[in-house]
Amino acid sequence: MPLDLVTTRQIAMFLQGYIESGKRSMAVGLRGVLSDIFREAIIEGYIEKNPVEPTRAPAPDVKRERLTLDSFNAVRQAVELSSPWIKNAMDLALAKAQRREDITRFKFSDIKDGRLFVDQEKTAYMLAIPLDLELKAAGMILGNVVDQCRKNNPSDFLLYSDVRRGGRRLGPLTADGLTQAFSVVRYASGFQFSINPPSFHEMRSLAGRLYEVEYGEEFAKKLLGHKNMS
Numbered sequence: 001m002p003l004d005l006v007t008t009r010q011i012a013m014f015l016q017g018y019i020e021s022g023k024r025s026m027a028v029g030l031r032g033v034l035s036d037i038f039r040e041a042i043i044e045g046y047i048e049k050n051p052v053e054p055t056r057a058p059a060p061d062v063k064r065e066r067l068t069l070d071s072f073n074a075v076r077q078a079v080e081l082s083s084p085w086i087k088n089a090m091d092l093a094l095a096k097a098q099r100r101e102d103i104t105r106f107k108f109s110d111i112k113d114g115r116l117f118v119d120q121e122k123t124a125y126m127l128a129i130p131l132d133l134e135l136k137a138a139g140m141i142l143g144n145v146v147d148q149c150r151k152n153n154p155s156d157f158l159l160y161s162d163v164r165r166g167g168r169r170l171g172p173l174t175a176d177g178l179t180q181a182f183s184v185v186r187y188a189s190g191f192q193f194s195i196n197p198p199s200f201h202e203m204r205s206l207a208g209r210l211y212e213v214e215y216g217e218e219f220a221k222k223l224l225g226h227k228n229m230s
Contacts, residue, residue, distance in 0.1 A: 003041050008051045019058055027058045065194040067202035069137060069210065075182070078189035084152070085161045085173065086181050090203065091145045092158060093178075094138055096129060097207035097223050100175035100200060106158040108150070116146070125225040137210045 011034060018027035035052040042050060072094065079087045092103050102120055110117045111131070118127040131143035149158040157172040182200040186193070204224070212220035 003038065004047045006038075006051050008054045011052050012055045015055065015058065024058050031055065031057060064196050064202065065198050067198035067206045069206065071191050071193070071198070072138075072203065072206060074191040075186050075189040079185050082185055082188075083161065083181075085159055086185060088145070088149045089159055089173070089178050089181070089200075091140060091148065093200065093203035094207045094210075095133070095135055095140045095142045095145045097204055097211060097220075098225075099204060100178050104157075104159055104173050104175055104178065107156045108146075108158065109156050111146070116142070120225045127223070127225060129223070135207070135210055136214055 011031075015027045015031055018024070018030065031052060035050060038047065038050040038052055041047045072090070076087070076090055079090060089103065092098075092106065093100075096103070096106075096116075096118070098118060099120070102118060106116065106118070114131050115128040116131060118129060119125075120127065129142060131141075131146060133142045134140065146158065149160075152162070153160045154162075155172065159173045161173060179200045186197060208220050208224050211223055
């Protein structure tokens with residue numbers, strides 16, 4: 001097709017195809033290349049206007065920032081001035097490397113023979129995590145974190161709040177409640193995060209990386225409950 005017959009509508013439809021296929025970054029790059037081609041064509045006198053310019057530039061995918069041990073410690077320090085359950089939630093997330101939904105369901109009655117039995121909701125994978133499991137990089141032992149959760153906790157759930165705030169009910173916490181609380185203390189920490197800061201869920205990823213360094217890839221995969229582990 002001659003360059004002077006290409007329309008803005010055709011360019012927009014072409015780019016939209018990549019966006020709908022989940023290739024937003026590719027669409028961003030192609031728009032730039034096409035714009036350069038038509039700009040050169042204007043300079044050479046082949047066309048009079050650039051059909052790419054009126055199209056909306058696709059917003060590039062912005063990946064969520066990873067949580068590092070340094071940033072975890074910075075937020076963890078800020079938590080000391082907040083409710084105890086937030087501190088417990090962060091420590092459990094790092095010590096156990098489990099999903100938010102599973103962390104909120106942990107019960108003291110799930111502990112038998114020195115192990116915490118975890119039935120992962122998403123994968124239906126059953127884990128028996130020893131209480132003497134230690135994450136040396138963070139200075140954590142799972143049993144100590146569990147004991148920490150027992151303090152002033154009348155319920156069977158490891159994570160429990162006896163404070164009603166912002167519409168939150170007394171008792172066991174929710175996965176969304178963990179995310180919201182973490183976002184508050186993350187901001188309060190004063191740590192300089194990117195425009196897309198890490199969420200509570202990123203503690204699971206951090207724990208996986210730390211456990212892999214200390215115990216090996218196979219151990220980390222099993223702890224995370226990946227389906228490909230026997």
